Amino acid sequence: MNTNHTIIRLEKREEYRKVEHLVREAFWNVYRPGCSEHYVIHVLRDDPAFVKELDFVMRLSVQEHGPVDHSAAEKDGALIGQNMFMRTVINADDGRVIPVLTMGPICITPELKRHGYGKKLLDYSLEKAAAMGFGAVLFEGNIGFYGHSGFDYARNFGIRYHDLPEGADDSFFLCRELIPGYLDGITGVYQTPQGYYVDDGDVEAFDKLFPPKEKLRLPGQIF
Secondary structure (H helix, E strand, O other), rough: OOOOOEEEOOOOOOHHHHHHHHHHHOOOOOOOOOOOHHHHHHHHOOOOOOHHHHOOEEEEOOOOOOOOOOOOOOOOOOOEEOOOOEEEEEOOOOOEEEEEEEEOOOOOOOHHOOOHHHHHHHHHHHHHHHHHHOOOOEEEOHHHHHHHHEEEEHHHHHHEOOOOOOOOOOOOOOOOEEEOOOOOOOOOEEEHHHOOOHHHHHHHHHHHHHOOOOOOOOOOOOO
C-alpha cells in the first residue's frame, strides 16, 4: 500500500473529538477491556508538559490528478493517525535532572495498521522533535515495531523505569537518542508525567460521550 498519499500536520482544535474517537477505536480492548487512551489525550492537551508543536495528525491526501483508489476504510482526506509528545525528565544518579521527551498515545486507524503508515508518522514525528533540539525520547512500547525507527531498550542507555522492582521485566521500556551521545555518562530513573495517570471513574464518565462499545476480556491484555 502506498503511504505517500498522506499529509502529516499539527492537530487543530476543531479536530479534538475526532482524534479522541480515532484513539478510542485504535486502543479499544487492546490492553484492557475498553480503553483509557482517548481520555488520556483529552487531559494531556491541557497539561503544562504537553508539546503543542509536536501534536500531529495524519490524513489521507488527494493526488494531483484525482483521488487515490482506496478501500472503503480509506476515504480520501480521512483522519487515519495521530501522535503527541510530553516533556519529562530523568533523575540522574549523580543528582542532575535531564530533560527528555515521552511519546503517545500514538495510533493508526485499525483498518490501516501494518501498512507502513505508523512508521511514517513515527519517523516524521521524531524528525520534528530532533529539529526542536530535544535530546531523547523514552516511552513504553514494543521493540518489534519501534526498533525499526531506532529505538532500543532503555536499559542499554543506563536508564531505569520508575517504581519497577530490580530484576523485573523492563523490555517494554524503550529509548531513542535524538541527539547522538545525549545520554552518554548518564544513569538514572525516568519519570512518567503525572498527566498519564487518570482516574478510572473519570475515564468511564468521559467514555459516555462516545457511542457505546462492548468491553471484552481478551488474551494478551495487560491490565
